[in-house]
Amino acid sequence: MTPIVSIDKLRVTFGSGAGTVEAVKDVSFDIASGETFCVVGESGSGKSVTSLSLMRLVEFGGGQIMDGRLTLHRETGPLDIAAADGDTMRDVRGDEIGMIFQEPMTSLNPVFTIERQLTDGLRVHRGISGPAARDRALELLKEVRIPEPEQRLQQYPHELSGGMRQRVVIAIAMACRPRMLIADEPTTALDVTIQAEILALINRLKRETGMAVMFITHDMAVVAQIADRVVVMYRGEVVEEGPVDQIFSDPQAAYTKALLAAVPRLGEMRGKPAPEPLRLVGDTSEPKPLLPKEDPEPLLQVKNLTTYFPVKGGPMRRHVANVHAVEDVSFTLNKGETLSLVGESGCGKSSCGRSILRLVEPTSGTVILDHQNVLDANHRDLRRLRRQMQMIFQDPFASLNPYMRLAAQVAEPLKNFGLASGTELTEKVAALFDRVELSRDYMRRFPHELSGGQRQRIAIARALAVSPKLIIADEAVSALDVSVQAQVLNLMMELQADLGLSFLFISHDMAVVERVSHHLAVMYLGRIVEIGPRAAIFEDPRHPYTKALMRAVPIADPSRRKLEDDLKFKPIPSPIHPLTFTPDPSQYEEITPVHKVLRVS
Amino acid sequence: MRRFFKGKGLVGTFIVIAVLLVALLAPLVIPDSYATQMNMRARLSGPTWDHLFGTDQLGRDLFYRVVLGAQTSIMIAGAAVLMSIVIGLPLGIISGYFGGVIDNVLMRLVDTLLSFPALLLALTISAVLGPNLTNTIIAIGIAFTPFLARIIRGEALRVTQMPYVEAARAAGTTDAWMIVRHILPNIMPAIIVQGTISLAFAILAEAGLSFLGLGTQPPNASWGLMIQASRDYLDVAPWTALVPGAAVALTVLGLNLFGDTLRDVLDPRTET
Numbered sequence: 001m002t003p004i005v006s007i008d009k010l011r012v013t014f015g016s017g018a019g020t021v022e023a024v025k026d027v028s029f030d031i032a033s034g035e036t037f038c039v040v041g042e043s044g045s046g047k048s049v050t051s052l053s054l055m056r057l058v059e060f061g062g063g064q065i066m067d068g069r070l071t072l073h074r075e076t077g078p079l080d081i082a083a084a085d086g087d088t089m090r091d092v093r094g095d096e097i098g099m100i101f102q103e104p105m106t107s108l109n110p111v112f113t114i115e116r117q118l119t120d121g122l123r124v125h126r127g128i129s130g131p132a133a134r135d136r137a138l139e140l141l142k143e144v145r146i147p148e149p150e151q152r153l154q155q156y157p158h159e160l161s162g163g164m165r166q167r168v169v170i171a172i173a174m175a176c177r178p179r180m181l182i183a184d185e186p187t188t189a190l191d192v193t194i195q196a197e198i199l200a201l202i203n204r205l206k207r208e209t210g211m212a213v214m215f216i217t218h219d220m221a222v223v224a225q226i227a228d229r230v231v232v233m234y235r236g237e238v239v240e241e242g243p244v245d246q247i248f249s250d251p252q253a254a255y256t257k258a259l260l261a262a263v264p265r266l267g268e269m270r271g272k273p274a275p276e277p278l279r280l281v282g283d284t285s286e287p288k289p290l291l292p293k294e295d296p297e298p299l300l301q302v303k304n305l306t307t308y309f310p311v312k313g314g315p316m317r318r319h320v321a322n323v324h325a326v327e328d329v330s331f332t333l334n335k336g337e338t339l340s341l342v343g344e345s346g347c348g349k350s351s352c353g354r355s356i357l358r359l360v361e362p363t364s365g366t367v368i369l370d371h372q373n374v375l376d377a378n379h380r381d382l383r384r385l386r387r388q389m390q391m392i393f394q395d396p397f398a399s400l401n402p403y404m405r406l407a408a409q410v411a412e413p414l415k416n417f418g419l420a421s422g423t424e425l426t427e428k429v430a431a432l433f434d435r436v437e438l439s440r441d442y443m444r445r446f447p448h449e450l451s452g453g454q455r456q457r458i459a460i461a462r463a464l465a466v467s468p469k470l471i472i473a474d475e476a477v478s479a480l481d482v483s484v485q486a487q488v489l490n491l492m493m494e495l496q497a498d499l500g501l502s503f504l505f506i507s508h509d510m511a512v513v514e515r516v517s518h519h520l521a522v523m524y525l526g527r528i529v530e531i532g533p534r535a536a537i538f539e540d541p542r543h544p545y546t547k548a549l550m551r552a553v554p555i556a557d558p559s560r561r562k563l564e565d566d567l568k569f570k571p572i573p574s575p576i577h578p579l580t581f582t583p584d585p586s587q588y589e590e591i592t593p594v595h596k597v598l599r600v601s
Numbered sequence: 602m603r604r605f606f607k608g609k610g611l612v613g614t615f616i617v618i619a620v621l622l623v624a625l626l627a628p629l630v631i632p633d634s635y636a637t638q639m640n641m642r643a644r645l646s647g648p649t650w651d652h653l654f655g656t657d658q659l660g661r662d663l664f665y666r667v668v669l670g671a672q673t674s675i676m677i678a679g680a681a682v683l684m685s686i687v688i689g690l691p692l693g694i695i696s697g698y699f700g701g702v703i704d705n706v707l708m709r710l711v712d713t714l715l716s717f718p719a720l721l722l723a724l725t726i727s728a729v730l731g732p733n734l735t736n737t738i739i740a741i742g743i744a745f746t747p748f749l750a751r752i753i754r755g756e757a758l759r760v761t762q763m764p765y766v767e768a769a770r771a772a773g774t775t776d777a778w779m780i781v782r783h784i785l786p787n788i789m790p791a792i793i794v795q796g797t798i799s800l801a802f803a804i805l806a807e808a809g810l811s812f813l814g815l816g817t818q819p820p821n822a823s824w825g826l827m828i829q830a831s832r833d834y835l836d837v838a839p840w841t842a843l844v845p846g847a848a849v850a851l852t853v854l855g856l857n858l859f860g861d862t863l864r865d866v867l868d869p870r871t872e873t
Contacts, residue, residue, distance in 0.1 A: 357771055359767055359770065359771060383773045386771055386772070386773050387773065389771075390771060390772065391767075391768065391771045393764040393767070393768060394764075395764055398763055398764045398765065399764035399765050399767075399768050400765050400768075401765040401769075401782070401783050401786075401787070402787070402868075402869065402870060403786035403787060403867075403868070403869060404782065404783075404786075409765075412769060412772055412774060412782075413772035413773060413774075416772060416773040416774050416775070416778070417773055446869035446870070448869065448870040459768070462768065462772065465772075466772070466773075
C-alpha cells in the first residue's frame with residue numbers, strides 16, 4: 001500500500017513563553033489510499049490538532065507546528081505540508097484533501113444556497129462555473145443520496161434536517177474528488193439512526209472512489225464499525241497503532257485496555273438479571289448486580305402526562321400552534337430501581353423529566369411521588385416535594401455557577417431547606433464530597449478548576465444533599481469522556497445500592513442504558529412506544545422504532561459490524577400541530593403484563 | 602487585590618485615582634477666577650509658558666478650565682450613571698428573571714423611553730425640572746436608564762436559562778436568593794462594561810445640555826461645554842477641542858482599564 005500522507009514526528013504547541021502547551025508530541029503514522037484510518041482518543045488527546053495540522057488550519061487556532069514532517073504524496077512528487085506556503089495550501093485544501101466537521105448546523109453558511117456552497121470549491125479549484133457546475137453539484141447530491149436533489153440546490157441550510165446538512169457537508173468535501181477525506185467527529189452531534197446512515201455513506205464513498213479516510217472520533221463503537229486501522233492517542237501522544245481487530249481483541253497498551261474496559265457494549269448484559277457496575281481495569285472485586293426487591297413498591301407514578309409548548313406567530317405573537325413535546329405518557333418507577341427513557345433528540349424525553357419536576361409546567365396528567373400529587377401541589381408544597389426529587393443535568397460546565405465556591409453550591413439545597421447550618425453544614429458538605437469520591441480540598445475551589453467528570457460529581461453531590469428518593473439524570477454522562485463516564489455510572493450505581501435511590505435515567509445511548517436500567521421506556525414523538533423490563537426490550541424488541549434504533553446503534557466490537565449500504569431510516573415527523581388538533585390516546589398492546597407496545601393507529 | 606496594581610490594572614487604577622484627585626482637590630486649591638478670567642489680548646493662543654494648554658476664544662486659560670471643569674463633569678456623569686444603574690438594574694433583572702407579563706409591561710415602558718433620542722429626553726426632563734446641577738444629573742440618569750435596563754434584562758434572561766439556575770430552582774432556592782447569588786454575579790461583567798462606556802457618553806451628554814443652556818452655566822467650565830465651545834475654532838485653534846477631548850478620552854481609558862481589571866478580579870476563572 002502506498003501512503004497518501006505520512007506524518008513524521010509531528011509536534012504542535014499552543015501559546016508561548018511559560019504558558020506553552022504541547023498539544024501533540026512526536027506523533028507519526030501513515031495513511032494509505034482506500035483505507036479508513038481512525039484516530040481515537042478522549043478530549044485533550046490531540047486528535048483534532050493532528051488533523052488540523054494536516055490541513056495547516058491549526059495556525060488559525062493559535063497553534064504552531066514546531067517540528068516534524070507532514071508529507072503529502074502527490075503525483076508530482078512529495079510535498080511537505082509543514083513547510084508549504086499559503087498558496088500551495090489553498091490548492092491542497094478542498095482539492096486534494098477534503099474535510100468535514102462535527103457540527104452540521106454551523107459548518108454551512110446560512111445565507112447561501114446549497115448550490116452556491118457546493119460549487120464554490122469547483123469554481124476555485126477546477127474553474128468550473130455556470131451550468132457545468134450546477135450539473136456537478138446535482139451529481140454530488142445524488143452521490144450522497146439526498147432525497148429530491150433538484151429541489152435541494154436552491155434551498156438554504158435551515159430548510160434541511162441535521163442529517164441532510166451533514167450529507168451536504170460531505171458532498172462539499174467530495175466536490176473536487178479529494179484523495180483524502182478528513183472527518184472530525186462527523187457523527188457526534190447526530191442522532192444514532194442518522195449516525196448509522198452517515199457512517200454507511202462515508203464507507204460507500206470510500207469504496208467507490210478509493211480515497212483515504214482519516215476519521216477522528218472519541219467513540220470506540222464508531223471505531224469498531226468503520227475503521228480499517230486505528231491509532232489511539234492520549235495526551236498528545238500515540239499510545240498504540242494497529243489493525244482494528246487487533247486493537248479490540250488484543251490491545252497492548254495499558255491505556256487502550258482501560259479505555260476498552262470502560263466502553264459499554266450493546267448486548268453484553270444479555271442474560272444478566274440486573275444492572276451491574278462496569279468492571280474497570282484494576283478492579284478485582286466481583287461486580288455486585290443491583291437486584292430489585294422481591295415485591296417492589298412504586299415510588300413515582302406518571303399517568304397520562306402531557307406537555308405542550310406554545311408556538312407563537314404573526315405580528316401580534318399570537319398562540320398559533322403547539323409543540324406536542326410529551327404526549328400521554330404513563331409509567332411507574334419502583335423504589336430502588338432505574339427506569340430509563342431513551343430516544344433521539346426531540347422525542348420528548350427531557351421535557352418529560354422536566355415536567356415531572358415541574359421545571360416546565362405540564363399541560364395535563366398526574367404525577368404521584370410517594371403518594372403525593374406533584375402537579376396539584378402549590379408553590380410551598382412543590383418546594384417541599386422537590387426535597388424528594390433532584391436533577392442532574394447534561395452539561396457539567398453549565399450546571400454549576402462559575403461565581404460560587406463548590407462547597408457553597410453543594411450546601412445550597414441544605415441551606416434552602418434549613419436542614420443544617422454552621423459547622424454541621426460544613427461537615428455534611430464534606431461528607432457529601434467523600435460520598436462522591438472527591439477530595440475535600442476541592443471544597444474551597446471554583447468550578448473552572450475541575451474537569452468535566454469532577455464537576456458532574458459535584459452535581460451529583462448537590463443532588464444528594466437533601467437525601468432525595470428520586471434523581472432524574474438528564475443525559476448525565478453524555479458529555480463525559482468514556483473513562484470518566486464509566487466512573488460516574490459506577491458511582492451512580494453504587495449510590496443506588498447503598499442509599500436505595502431511584503433513578504429516572506434519560507439518555508440517547510442504548511449501550512449505557514442497557515448497563516444501568518431495570519426498566520426501559522423507548523420514546524418517539526412524545527410518546528412511549530415500548531416499555532418493559534430491560535431484558536424484554538433488548539432481547540425481544542417489538543415496536544418498529546425500537547427495532548430501528550437497535551439496528552442503528554454501533555457496537556464496540558469489529559466482529560459485529562452492521563454497516564449496510566445506504567441505510568435509510570424514516571425521518572421523524574414534526575411534533576407541531578395546530579391548536580385544534582386532538583391526538584389519539586396512547587393505547588398499548590400487552591406482550592407480557594409488564595412489556596407493552598404502543599398500538600399503531 | 603494585587604491585580605489592581607499590575608499591568609493594565611496599574612495604568613487604570615492610576616488614571617482613575619489621578620482624575621478623582623484632580624476633581625476633588627482642584628476647586629479647593631485653585632480659585633474659580635483662574636478658569637473664568639478672560640484675557641482678550643491672548644485669545645486662541647497656542648500652548649505657551651503662560652498658558653500651558655493654550656487659551657479659548659475669550660482668552661481663558663485652558664489648563665485651569667480643564668482642571669476646574671473636572672469636578673463638574675465627573676460628578677454629573679458619575680452620579681447620572683450611578684442613578685441609571687440603580688434604576689435600571691432592578692428593572693432589568695425583574696424583567697429578565699420573571700419574564701411574562703411583568704417583562705412585557707416593563708420593557709414596553711423602556712422601549713417608549715428608548716424611542717426618544719437620549720439627549721432630547723434629557724433636554725425635556727431638564728427643561729421641565731429647571732436648569733440646575735441636581736436636575737441635570739436626574740435628566741441624564743433617566744435618559745440613560747433604558748439602555749442599561751435593556752442590556753441587563755438580556756443578560757439576566759441569558760443567565761436565567763442556564764442549567765445552574767434550573768438546578769438551584771430544583772434544589773428549592775427562593776427567588777430573592779437566586780437573584781443575589783446566581784443572577785447578579787453572573788451579569789456583573791456586562792454592568793461594568795456598560796457602566797464605563799456610559800460614563801463617556803454622560804460627560805458628552807452634559808455638554809449637550811450645557812450648550813442649550815440647561816447644564817453647566819457659563820462662565821463655569823465643564824469638559825463637555827469646552828468641547829462644544831471649540832466647535833467654531835477647530836481650524837484655527839484645534840487645541841481648544843483637543844485639551845478637553847483628551848481629558849475625556851483619558852478618563853474613559855482609565856475607567857475602561859479599571860473596569861476590565863475589576864471584572865477580572867471578580868471572576869474566579871481568571872484567578873492566577
